[in-house]
Amino acid sequence: xxxxxxxxxxxxxxxxxxxxxxxxxxxxxxxxxxxxxxxxxxxxxxxxxxxxxxxxxxxxxxxxxxxxxxxxxxxxxxxxxxxxxxxxxxxxxxxxxxxxxxxxxxxxx
Amino acid sequence: xxxxxxxxxxxxxxxxxxxxxxxxxxxxxxxxxxxxxxxxxxxxxxxxxxxxxxxxxxxxxxxxxxxxxxxxxxxxxxxxxxxxxxxxxxxxxxxxxxxxxxxxxxxxxxxxxxxxx
Numbered sequence: 001x002x003x004x005x006x007x008x009x010x011x012x013x014x015x016x017x018x019x020x021x022x023x024x025x026x027x028x029x030x031x032x033x034x035x036x037x038x039x040x041x042x043x044x045x046x047x048x049x050x051x052x053x054x055x056x057x058x059x060x061x062x063x064x065x066x067x068x069x070x071x072x073x074x075x076x077x078x079x080x081x082x083x084x085x086x087x088x089x090x091x092x093x094x095x096x097x098x099x100x101x102x103x104x105x106x107x108x109x
Numbered sequence: 110x111x112x113x114x115x116x117x118x119x120x121x122x123x124x125x126x127x128x129x130x131x132x133x134x135x136x137x138x139x140x141x142x143x144x145x146x147x148x149x150x151x152x153x154x155x156x157x158x159x160x161x162x163x164x165x166x167x168x169x170x171x172x173x174x175x176x177x178x179x180x181x182x183x184x185x186x187x188x189x190x191x192x193x194x195x196x197x198x199x200x201x202x203x204x205x206x207x208x209x210x211x212x213x214x215x216x217x218x219x220x221x222x223x224x225x226x
Contacts, residue, residue: 004151031212042111042199042217050212087152095207096165097215099151 002026004100006088011106012078020073020086020103028093034062034073035087037102043087046073075105083107112136115200115218122190123226130185130221132200140205141183142215143175146197158183159205190225197222 005023012018024032031050035043049055049064049071061074075082088100113134122128134141143155157165158177172194174186183200197220206213 008149030206033212033214035215042113042219043215044111044217045214048212048214089152091206091213095205095213097152097154097213101149101151 002092002098004088004090004098006086006100006103008101009104009106011108012075014078014080014107014109016078017074017076018078018105020075020088020105022071022073022088022100024069024071024088024090024098024100026069026090026092026098029066030091030093030095032062032064032071033087033089033091033097034071035089036084037087038084046086078107080107080109111216111218113200113202113216113218115198115221117221118219119222119224121224121226122187124190124192126190127186127188129187130198130200130223132183132185132218134181134183134200134202134216136202136216138202138204138216139180140203141177141180142201142203143183143185144199144201146199146220152199156185187223190223192225195223195225 003025034046037043047062054063059076064071085102085104087102089097116131141158145153155169156175176184199220200218201215204211
């Protein structure tokens, strides 16, 4: 079966760096997405990786290794507003999105 | 503002009621989706419409009935629901990625929080 694994919850300190990991097993691969979802709000797009390597976008970076079925989302200079759930999703060979259960990130002062 | 609008934001209904959720997208996308989001579980895809044609129905119970009158509007008709159907229902839209040239990035609405008593 197809599966996405990511930690359920993580805690970090304001101003620090946190890395949220995502491992996947899917039937084919057409890209990996990271979304951010604040409580009570819609998920919003953060990043898309289809080739191996690091994509940097401001304080957020996303890394992909297709051979290892692995990605991570790196958040730098954490701010209180980064407290949210982070969703990892992989598009399989049928262009269906397979979702992880999300990682709840708690930022402490 | 994501360009996808859902109404109502909150809905409480009894098991014998009939209600509908509405979704409208202003992004010119050709695919629309209904997802169910329950606490601590992955997003569950319910229905997909490409160019108004339903292309996916993930074994959803018949008490959920989708309707897509045009590429900008999507409805989810609800009847005789069960308490376990209580969840956040998310609508999303995208450009269909299967044709190439699009990543398939989803744009989500704010969701409709459904409580079934």
